[in-house]
Amino acid sequence: MVSLGSLLHYGALAAPILGRSVLGSGCHSVSTKVIAETPVGSYLESTIIRPNGDILATSAMGGSKVYTVKGSSSRNPSVEEIANVYGVQSLWGITEIPPINGVETYVFVGGNVTSLTPLTPAVGSWQAFRLSFPKRGVAKVEQIGDLGRETALLNGLTPIPGSPGSVLIADSGRGTMGRLNIIEKKWEMDAFAEPEMAVLPNSPLGMGVVAAKFRDGYLYFASAPTFIYRLRVDWKGSKIPGAKAELVVDVSENFSGIDDFVFDRAGNIYFTSNAPTNALGYINSRTRENMIVSGGVNETILADCASLAFGRSQNDKNVLYVARGRGFTGEQDFGKVVAVSNFDK
Template identity: 35%
Template sequence: MFSIILTAVAAAAVALSESLPSKTLAQLEVGTFLENIAVRSNGDLLVTKLWPSAAIYTIRSPWERRNKLEEIISIPSIQSIYGLAQVTPSRQGVETFVFVGGNSTTPGETVTGSFGAWAIDFESPRNKVKVRKISDMSPRSKFLNGVTAIPDISDVVLVADSANGFIGRLELTTGTFDTSTFRFPLEMDPVEDARLPIGVNGIQIRDEHLYWTNSFQACIYRIAITPTGHPTMYSRPELIANLSSGVNFLDDFAFDIDGNIYASTNLDNSVVFIDAQSKEWKTVVGGIGEMTVAGSTSVAFWSRGQR
């Protein structure tokens, strides 16, 4: 089952005092694991499938009453697709999203060296879809997960390896994957003896900082970066929020227009809100023992005219 939360942007101002409404837009058969969400410029949703096969779905006009998940591409050579991010357009009339995926024995149990990166292009005016492989990544890649684009750069994305504990830099034109760009073991490595080897997970860039979750630490960190997406000189990770007193796991997240963070908790079946100023947090949808957003893995915002 897969639920997507629809809320007004104004809800962020009251998120610490009340829960937010939600509704299920679409769902697939039991045993399906959907992973990541991205929003197209027209408001359509793109959704990646992690298990039991690698595919990307769309939900067209999710604000309408009736919705469905439509498969638009599949990658038969792998079993799982993880992170997905839109890059700055390199050609007029083309929307490009980059995603990573690989083989798995079970959801969360990945096969080292099986990962790759692909791009999906939506070409107007007929909305034609094209898929192309970008890279075989590193043979040592264990669990490629979160993906984020660098603002105003069309040929580079950052990719998190949750098991190896780093965020690498993928050159889209050459397929070169630099695994040394962001390597901070204390803030990125998996927690010792965690049930799954997942450290750094969701990644986002905002206001010249790279943010990431460390899943089983239940923490969010950030580091200052250059306009080209490298760490600034002498910069070190900064702890933004520690939710470990009440949260067991943090997955992907998104910022609202005020810089507040909404994060999915996966194992805790909820979405949490972190205030940008006070760093206070609260569960705003779902909770342990609830099915409202059971297994929540991703959060995304969109409003007409603004992604």
């Protein structure tokens, strides 16, 4: 059961992850620093920041594991494996939901993906899991359930405003978004099936919608390869009857694709673009202009960057933590978390 206190807490969760608008006329002087490395062969796919400032990251290759980076804003961050999830080979999206019975709670998804090159997910293998952090004791992972025989490639997750305990999950392989209520264990596979979410013909990765966020009465979603759209929704996160998706931006002039995105408090968008662009991108909400903040085709610091999140403490609220994989062919490389800061210098 979700308390009123949880609903109030959820108001903060449902809002975009905040950071100030930091890009001015140029962004060439940003600082990038690798603050954590996960074991050889790991590929960090999705990341979220806990209220205490620790980072959670899922691994899509090198074992179905959840890692945490403790003391991310300190001089000596440490990395720990907090869960080794059985029954699936690969973990993808993760998001925070309101506490359940006062317990800090996250939802993540996983399935069987045997290769990233070419991308080979097993249809029907996808499951949802709950990750809980009791006030005392160790983190606990529970399987919520299988998500159907037709699910293809579950990717980004986002909590639903007005529906505590529920999340939207992008099925990039189907080009739709499903709605999961983890309290009732109810799964609606195609809650959103907009044409703009679909897998485009001849898509090299066979992916449609990859990530989504709610903001100011809209569902914003990134759809492969290079588009961000928005769709009018009600307070419970359902589509307004008759609403049509509108294009926010196409970043194909500067980027090969969009993997994940977040808002700053001014409504500007930061996003990851993995191989071959290998860069952190920025979209000005007013002009819709886009640019590379850090990285680029010939850079390695953000190679295969997959997800990002602003810090949540006073020390790092203007720092973007970018989770990255390894070179798609570099099986001896490491997963990494990169702190990007000093945008405005």
